[in-house]
Amino acid sequence: MSKDLQHTNYNPGKPDHWSGRKISESLGVQYWYQAVVCKAISELKNLESGGFGLLGYACDEGVKRNQGRVGAVEGPKVLRGKLGKVAWHHETKTVYDFGTVLCKDSDLEACRETFSESIANMISNRIFPIGLGGGHDMAYAHFMGIKKACENQNKRIGIINFDAHFDLRPIEESPNSGTPFNQINSVLKKENKPFDYFVLGIQKGSNTKQLFEIAKAEQVKVVYAEECLSDKSSLEAIKSKLNAFIASVDTLYITIDLDGFSSAYAPGVSAPSPLGFSPDFVFNILGFLLNSEKVIALDIAELNPKYDRDGQTAILASRLVDFVVGNAPRSL
Structure with missing residues (x-):
């Protein structure tokens, strides 16, 4: 039995997770x-390289630990x-839809370990990972997976975070969505x-001194x-700053x-604010970053369907995924 199938906190991709308007097969x-092809991580070596891999992170234990609004555990399901x-x-x-990593019995650490291992396997098999969250604690797991996949290439990995928060909190009791x-x-x-870290969208009122x-x-x-x-x-002006950052690293997350x-x-x-950026801004900068051909992986965090209005946030997240697939070079 392959290693990923031994994880009790992982469910492979399933066709019944996908539905839409019924149309004639002739079209x-x-x-x-x-279009989505549902697979398990264990099937990676049998797949054609160069595709995109969706992986859910059904966990908001980190948000709970960080005293945020829980509900992001349903993010992957609703986004799909x-x-x-x-x-x-x-x-x-x-x-490909490679399914979802689950947080069982509040075990955030095990959830992140399984997610990280799955990301590393995807990248090693030349699949571009797109993480569907879930709390932003997913970022640590995602980065560690990228790092593991790139460790023999000695690549310098740059992180670009679209976020109102630094998420640089020191760990006091246990890791959470702020650490x-x-x-x-x-x-x-x-x-x-x-530590090559670039954050776009920081709000002073959302980050302590x-x-x-x-x-x-x-730095x-x-x-x-x-x-x-x-x-x-x-x-x-922002693209000029990003150009210097992109030039200093080998690959981007x-x-x-x-x-x-x-x-x-x-x-x-989980933490709404009226002062954030617009979709126009993000899509413009995201297209610019993808055009660099250095982006190796991406994720979308903190979708909390419990507090959504008319599916507005989930629709925005879905359009972000669609944009990434449409604009990332196929060679990735």
């Missing part, structure tokens, strides 16, 4: 639910539900490796929420915390 593939109904325009690309990048930094420090001091000490690159505008001059968006666009998150 071929018209929607995502018809909205994504299945999106029109399909990616004829030259393949998307992932602090944990990543700790791992890299032990190995004398640089201590967190700003940590970010400054660790974190920051763009504040009020700078994240969609006009030409603002976008060019992008993580999108939906609470970075204004709650006008994304009310269904």
